[in-house]
Amino acid sequence: MRSNRAAAAGAVTLSLALAATACGGGSATGGGSNDSPKTLTYWASNQGASIEVDKKVLQPELAKFEKQTGIKVKLEVVPWSDLLNRILTATTSGQGPDVLNVGNTWSASLQATGALLPWDAKNFDKIGGRDRFVDSALGSTGAEGEDPAAVPLYSMAYALYYNKKMFADAGISQPPATWDELVADGKKLSKDGKWALGMEGSNPSENIHHAFVFAKQHGADFFTADGKADFTGDGTVAAVKQYVDLMATNKVIAPGNAEYAQNQSVSDFAKGKTAMLLWQSASANLESQGMSKDDYGIAPVPVRSGTPGTGKQVNSMVAGINLAVFKNTDNLDGAAEFVKFMTSDAEQKILNKAYSTIPPVKSAQADAAFATPANGVLKDTLAKSAVALPQVADESQFETAVGTAIKGLFADAAAGDPVTTGSVKAALQKAQQQMPAA
Amino acid sequence: MTTTAEAERPAVRTSPPGADRGPRRRTGRIRRVGLPYLLLLPALLLELLVHLVPMVIGIVISFKELTQFYVRDWGAAPWSALDNYRVSVDFDAPAGEALLHSFLVTIAFTVLSVGLCWLIGTAAAVFMQDTFRGRGLLRALFLVPYALPVYAAVITWVFMFQYDNGLVNHVLHDQLGLTDKPSFWLIGDNSFFALLTVSVWKGWPFAFLIVMAGLQNIPRELYEAAALDGAGVWQQVRRITLPSLRPVNQVLVLVLFLWTFNDFNTPFVLFGRSAPEAADLISVHIYHASFVTWYFGIGSAMSVLLLLFLLLVTGGYLALTSRGRRKAS
Numbered sequence: 001m002r003s004n005r006a007a008a009a010g011a012v013t014l015s016l017a018l019a020a021t022a023c024g025g026g027s028a029t030g031g032g033s034n035d036s037p038k039t040l041t042y043w044a045s046n047q048g049a050s051i052e053v054d055k056k057v058l059q060p061e062l063a064k065f066e067k068q069t070g071i072k073v074k075l076e077v078v079p080w081s082d083l084l085n086r087i088l089t090a091t092t093s094g095q096g097p098d099v100l101n102v103g104n105t106w107s108a109s110l111q112a113t114g115a116l117l118p119w120d121a122k123n124f125d126k127i128g129g130r131d132r133f134v135d136s137a138l139g140s141t142g143a144e145g146e147d148p149a150a151v152p153l154y155s156m157a158y159a160l161y162y163n164k165k166m167f168a169d170a171g172i173s174q175p176p177a178t179w180d181e182l183v184a185d186g187k188k189l190s191k192d193g194k195w196a197l198g199m200e201g202s203n204p205s206e207n208i209h210h211a212f213v214f215a216k217q218h219g220a221d222f223f224t225a226d227g228k229a230d231f232t233g234d235g236t237v238a239a240v241k242q243y244v245d246l247m248a249t250n251k252v253i254a255p256g257n258a259e260y261a262q263n264q265s266v267s268d269f270a271k272g273k274t275a276m277l278l279w280q281s282a283s284a285n286l287e288s289q290g291m292s293k294d295d296y297g298i299a300p301v302p303v304r305s306g307t308p309g310t311g312k313q314v315n316s317m318v319a320g321i322n323l324a325v326f327k328n329t330d331n332l333d334g335a336a337e338f339v340k341f342m343t344s345d346a347e348q349k350i351l352n353k354a355y356s357t358i359p360p361v362k363s364a365q366a367d368a369a370f371a372t373p374a375n376g377v378l379k380d381t382l383a384k385s386a387v388a389l390p391q392v393a394d395e396s397q398f399e400t401a402v403g404t405a406i407k408g409l410f411a412d413a414a415a416g417d418p419v420t421t422g423s424v425k426a427a428l429q430k431a432q433q434q435m436p437a438a
Numbered sequence: 439m440t441t442t443a444e445a446e447r448p449a450v451r452t453s454p455p456g457a458d459r460g461p462r463r464r465t466g467r468i469r470r471v472g473l474p475y476l477l478l479l480p481a482l483l484l485e486l487l488v489h490l491v492p493m494v495i496g497i498v499i500s501f502k503e504l505t506q507f508y509v510r511d512w513g514a515a516p517w518s519a520l521d522n523y524r525v526s527v528d529f530d531a532p533a534g535e536a537l538l539h540s541f542l543v544t545i546a547f548t549v550l551s552v553g554l555c556w557l558i559g560t561a562a563a564v565f566m567q568d569t570f571r572g573r574g575l576l577r578a579l580f581l582v583p584y585a586l587p588v589y590a591a592v593i594t595w596v597f598m599f600q601y602d603n604g605l606v607n608h609v610l611h612d613q614l615g616l617t618d619k620p621s622f623w624l625i626g627d628n629s630f631f632a633l634l635t636v637s638v639w640k641g642w643p644f645a646f647l648i649v650m651a652g653l654q655n656i657p658r659e660l661y662e663a664a665a666l667d668g669a670g671v672w673q674q675v676r677r678i679t680l681p682s683l684r685p686v687n688q689v690l691v692l693v694l695f696l697w698t699f700n701d702f703n704t705p706f707v708l709f710g711r712s713a714p715e716a717a718d719l720i721s722v723h724i725y726h727a728s729f730v731t732w733y734f735g736i737g738s739a740m741s742v743l744l745l746l747f748l749l750l751v752t753g754g755y756l757a758l759t760s761r762g763r764r765k766a767s
Binding site for chain 1: 505536622624712714729
């Protein structure tokens with residue numbers, strides 16, 4: 001009797017587990033349909049100062065879309081910290097949105113899950129063709145040689161934001177163009193409780209963006225040509241050390257920044273506590289914190305020598321947001337229609353103005369609104385001296401592993417412990433061992 | 439007299455049709471035997487859905503090579519036999535070494551946290567036994583950490599531990615001058631102590647509550663008799679209070695141990711997705727393996743190992759303490 005009951009319980013458990021598997025399996029084979037042509041669900045990443053701001057920006061545009069097409073779009077704005085996990089959960093369960101935002105550096109990682117609709121020539125034709133988009137933006141939409149997993153929506157690049165008054169007070173006439181100049185200026189600026197440069201030492205993504213650019217400037221890369229992790233080459237070690245040394249030996253970054261991960265460095269800059277900030281599209285954020293447009297200037301991120309350009313003169317990653325469609329959507333045509341709408345010239349202008357980003361659509365970029373000096377620097381950087389992060393399937397693991405290793409190095413620097421070539425190499429070695437198939 | 443009465447009674451009894459009797463008795467029995475099971479059924483089903491099914495799935499995943507490439511259809515992920523377990527316990531390789539490190543950190547953290555929670559909770563409960571003015575207010579205050587939502591409480595600690603503007607550095611450095619320079623609490627080695635502080639702050643009121651309840655059950659006469667026989671306060675605590683609290687403490691320590699060992703919220707809110715090495719608790723470590731680096735297979739294997747460890751410890755502890763109790767009685 002007892003064994004019977006146990007067997008019955010086992011059978012129920014098993015059947016439920018199988019049912020769960022079947023659910024997962026069902027979504028995998030589902031290639032999308034047009035079963036519900038009148039609705040779409042859209043996950044937008046949090047771009048504005050708050051989720052409310054985003055809703056205010058997006059809702060009128062979605063209403064416009066509904067008027068044009070009769071398709072109602074259900075909007076959900078997802079905070080950055082949740083976005084990757086939410087996408088992953090949606091991928092697993094098959095219960096996701098139809099259209100969604102992905103950080104462009106994750107494109108290849110998410111492409112590897114096979115959950116996103118590939119943008120082949122046929123799909124691109126539906127939205128006006130691949131040629132409408134800027135090349136550098138297309139470079140971070142998926143692994144090389146494969147159809148893009150997403151379409152560029154907003155483009156961004158890093159720039160050097162500097163406080164004009166603090167520069168004038170220190171007798172500095174122009175923003176630094178090289179790291180040596182930045183350190184020299186930094187020594188003049190870091191005094192009386194104020195510091196030269198702000199950064200986010202506990203934010204792995206910020207760390208990896210900067211480390212990547214420093215590595216490029218050292219002519220090094222974190223991945224070999226065939227996509228294998230290679231974190232401990234001399235160039236990458238020197239690059240990471242140079243970055244951490246801005247705090248450890250050059251002392252132009254306040255030790256407290258080692259703890260920052262919630263954009264505190266933006267607030268410090270807005271309050272005049274730090275004179276410089278390396279950031280992407282900070283304007284809207286700075287103004288919302290009470291800093292006037294005239295108080296700060298925007299210059300290209302410094303390079304090792306000369307002016308930014310290609311090769312070793314790279315001074316930014318290609319940052320931005322891509323728009324992707326879930327393969328198993330129930331409104332395939334509507335989703336394509338929506339992507340076409342969001343990447344149309346008119347919408348590109350409206351949205352990128354609202355978020356102080358640059359349109360990745362060539363014809364929209366030509367608009368006068370994106371020709372301001374600030375946008376000029378970003379546009380120039382994107383066109384000439386920005387490179388996409390490695391488009392490999394392990395990109396998101398790379399961000400976490402190396403970003404976290406650098407967080408640890410900043411903790412050492414902040415505590416006054418020495419940061420040596422050896423300790424940097426050891427930290428990167430450990431990060432590399434955390435990568436798949438290391 | 440009696441005959442009429444007996445003659446009347448069956449007449450009354452047979453008024454319902456006799457054929458109905460059997461089935462009714464049977465439904466009665468079914469109800470008596472089946473009803474408890476019927477009432478248990480919803481709970482049983484929920485338990486199955488909420489605990490057992492995910493557990494079974496977790497165990498299945500621990501034998502699979504599940505990464506982002508298969509997450510969309512995890513049933514199709516290739517079987518990896520015992521590979522995930524082998525990787526997890528290979529202490530010479532990076533993944534195993536990190537797991538062992540995190541395990542040891544968690545052990546140290548749990549022992550210290552449970553010990554301190556118990557000590558502070560017991561001391562407070564003993565102290566609060568005597569009636570004095572403001573006892574009720576103090577008792578309520580003691581329970582504040584227990585009543586606050588975890589997230590709100592821990593976020594407040596994050597603010598207090600800040601390097602630049604935090605209260606902790608302000609008091610330790612600026613006001614008391616105990617350190618020659620402000621310290622970092624949320625990064626580097628100090629993070630262990632920051633975590634311990636918050637954990638003890640959060641955990642001791644529970645110990646206090648339970649021990650206080652236990653103390654109420656000790657008859658006052660025992661103390662009076664002991665006092666008459668000349669036992670001092672310490673002797674009373676040692677000979678009466680602690681032995682009488684034994685059964686309470688057994689449960690308390692076990693529950694605190696399990697809660698602390700598995701605590702995820704405190705480190706996650708304090709340090710975010712990647713904790714500093716010194717405070718890399720096993721729960722966050724497994725989360726990191728599963729949801730940050732997307733090694734779901736290895737993460738599941740680690741979870742299963744952790745479950746086995748906790749079962750072993752709990753079983754051993756219960757066996758040990760119940761044997762002690764049997765001997766005592």
